[in-house]
Amino acid sequence: SSLEADLRKSLDRDDFYLVYQPQVTSSGQVIGAEALIRWLHPKLGVVPPGEFIPLAERTGVIVPLGMWVLERACEQLAIWAQNPHTAKLTLSVNVSALQFRQAGFLTDTKILVSETGVDPSRLKLELTESALVKDMDDIVHKMDALKSVGIGFSLDDFGTGYSSLNYLKRLPLDQLKIDQSFVRDVLTVPSDASIARMVISLGKSMGFTVIAEGVETQGQREFLMQNGCHIFQGYLFSKPLQITQFDAYVAERT
């Protein structure tokens, strides 16, 4: 398709940027952000990731594009490290299954972290369940190797994929992310409330931090907090922000 050609062209031209959605503790402290990509198409304007990430995955463009995201994220972490207000922030980066499965992913990521000089413990890689279903041994090996240099892992969209509780014990995860589809109706749909409570207690009992995404109301936040959720992300706190706005958001709250 021509959108695919545009995607490749835009990769050369750097027509992408990252936005940053704050992640907030139960006491209201901003502890980090999720980086989310945006495409500024030369003719169409901003194209949302829901429209081009699937295309990038189908065509393999996600491999160089995903590396671009990781590079930008590490550059941003290096900038944050220079300011005491932002030096402790973590940055979560979405990594597609295809990208994570590349033979070079491990080496490229380690080189990137060492060349940018960032503290690897500030970087979190968000994987979805779909990244984890095949070749478990290879995935676990890669995750272990990245964990051993200090990089963290979050399991994104938890509960929406091919969940098997079996892999939870094999994967060296740090964080479970309650999918926003369960958060949305957590106060009105009893089964969503049950799932949210189950994910929180499961995650906690396995020693993971639990983060809820798509938190839009105080009621949702209170329910999740009362049930032990540690970290929150969603429009209640902020939509994803351009870097200048994000830095201002952090400065106002410290």
Ligand code: G
């Ligand atoms: O806010 P939002 O519209 O940004 O994100 C829509 C979807 O696109 C989400 O599922 C999100 O995980 C995905 N996405 C956003 N940024 C990235 C990225 O940098 N890499 C990958 N693989 N997916 C992303």
Ligand code: G
């Ligand atoms: O990576 P992931 O699939 O989790 O991407 C998160 C998506 O959720 C992004 O598209 C982001 O813009 C969106 N999002 C973030 N906060 C909220 C929220 O509070 N409500 C809704 N409806 N979407 C949100």
Ligand code: MN
């Ligand atoms: Mn995510």
Ligand code: NA
């Ligand atoms: Na998610």
